[in-house]
Amino acid sequence: MPESQVDAGLEFAAFRSVPEAEIQDAFARLVRSVWAQGGPTVDAPAWVRRALAHLGEGSEAHQARLVLLLGLLVDTSEAAPALDVRGEVRSGLDALLAELTSHAARSAGTSPLTLALLYLLGHFPEDAARILDRTRGIELPAEDRARFERCLAHCDVTAPALGRVWPSPAGWTLTDEEHARDRQWAAQLDHATVKAFWDKDTRSLLAYAGAKAYGAMTVGLSGQDSAQQEIAPPDRTGPAHPGGPLGRHAEVIRCPTCRHRLTEAAHGATCTGCGTRYQARRGYLDLTSAADGAADVIGENAPMYLPRYESLLRPAFLRVHGINWNDAISVQAEHQYLADHVRPAQGPVLDLAAGAGNWTRTLARTVGAERVIALDLATAMLDRLRSTLPGVLPLRGSAVELPFANASLGAVNCWNALQAMHDPEAAIREVGRCLRPGGTFTLLTFQPAPDPVYRHFQTQIEECLGVKSFHPDALASALEAAGMTVRAMTAPGTFLLLTAVREA
Incomplete structure (x- = not known):
């Protein structure tokens, strides 16, 4: 009936x-x-x-x-x-x-x-x-x-x-x-x-x-809301990236507006096409522009949020949005998935929305810090990353206007961030544009809960925190439209851990 x-x-x-x-x-x-x-x-x-x-x-x-x-x-x-x-x-x-x-x-x-x-x-x-x-x-x-x-x-x-x-x-x-x-x-x-x-x-x-x-x-409970998750210690070993805001990667970094090459200058870098000048602030190049609307909201709140992110906010979000109350997906499991699935083609490896560098560190250990670029909008996150991973090149930039040449990146990782982007489909298109054939796109995000009761709670969290969830088929279609094919996907709870490969 x-x-x-x-x-x-x-x-x-x-x-x-x-x-x-x-x-x-x-x-x-x-x-x-x-x-x-x-x-x-x-x-x-x-x-x-x-x-x-x-x-x-x-x-x-x-x-x-x-x-x-x-x-x-x-x-x-x-x-x-x-x-x-x-x-x-x-x-x-x-x-x-x-x-x-x-x-x-x-x-x-x-x-x-x-x-x-x-x-x-x-x-x-x-x-x-x-x-x-x-x-x-x-x-x-x-x-x-x-x-x-x-x-x-x-x-x-x-x-x-x-x-x-x-x-x-x-x-x-x-x-x-x-x-x-x-x-x-x-x-x-x-x-x-x-x-x-x-x-x-x-x-x-x-x-x-x-x-x-x-x-x-x-599913049962494991631990308390504020349980500390194991975080890898800062890795300050290895040489810092070469001096200059473009580091080793001048060949692939482009103006996000017109995609012409940049030349290093005293202030930072200048576009050889449109002439836009990008400032080197706080020790890294800022590739945002006034037209981006890329306000540093996280940076404004960082003095309060950053010390609590790994120990309180992130584990709580994974539990409630991923139905991970029993900690079935541990931090160690996340790092292992990333190490196992990143298979870069030639070229740099981008950690997109890198945050404070927890996953950047795994990329650096997997492919070498000299190959890794970390991009984020939050200055406080980049400050932390820069201080703990000196061999990685940090850049401030937008996910929907990636500052890289077409087919220039060997791999891209976006971990627990796509759901917070204002235009995730545009970010996926940009990843597809910048990846070289054969390079991987690794991703952790979330799907809607199939249980309508839990979906109600998940929807409330999405509305209050300003995040999204993605149906696996729709996400696979967006990746395919961007030239990528899903090669691996695991979905415990309402997690989506996914690896796509850029086709020729």
Whole structure:
């Protein structure tokens, strides 16, 4: 029968009795009976009342999924305001709080049911005093408690804490200088803008909480939100690249505007075609132009973001966007994939959107630092890379206007960056233009989750963080249109680790 006609009562009864081995398929049917097209169905209010009446029944796996579904219905209740699903759930807050305190007393703070209850209760800031009073004695990991309390907090537009909360405020212990910088920035915003920022931060935290709870149910958890990932030590061995902003690669570097050759000059480099002068700043050539619109947004925030990127922000993003809650894809596995799949033709190897150089280092060890060029827009990232990898040539430039001659690069790598680019298709076309025949394009990015519940959380994260995901077939088509053929692809969770080869 059509999803809109699925009997929610029958599905609820069937779900409560299904063995745990079959629970995920039964849960998918239950979801379809009360949640469709991103919002509650007409059967949702009656189902909510039934779910609250049977809250503590069944196994923990059953209870956790019921609570998560309640949270999902509240999260999307604005899609069907006349149904007042939020009000129905709110009427059961005392029962939900009793379930949380009872369950938390006999289980770990990261159990799926506890996490699902935190996700659900975090939607009711109007009841913050009651919720926090009842949950104050519960032992929770610092990351989860800080996230929960921030979701319940009210926005003080005169002194807000904006942007330094994801994936948990516990990871953002700011110095006095950082606090002062934040206050100065927030003071320039009008109240409506502050409220919009605050609400976006809250949505991002709720999406993370929901995704973590669902991840705990489906793939399991490994480690905490802020667990340190192993990072290779700085590699300062080997000679620095030859002096001059073009290093060893003057033959392939071009003006990004007209693609004529550059000549080195005292200030940096000058285009032999259009005459554009590019400055050598901070020890590397800046090949952006005013027409790029290439503001250094990351650079402006780098004093706060850079120290937390590898230890907090990156692992959290991979967990939530790649369904990597069990750390099935480790940093070591990423480095190994890259070392195994980069097969350069003759010519330099480009690390596109290189960041602070974590993957640049693997390229340098694999093909030799003298062959590697690192390109990024963020000055702070390039500063870090330049200080730790002196043998690699750093350039500041745009992915959609690569400053290289046609068919001049032996290989290109773009690791965990394509989803953040404003025009990823244009970046792929540029990679195809610049690669030599036989050279590889290695890529780590993400695909949409096939599970509609997890896809909801993933979509919320995409909207809040300004990132995308790619259907594998569409990505393969974009690569083919750029002259490349996919030769290897692995897709654990919602990762896409891909290797394409430039055809002749």
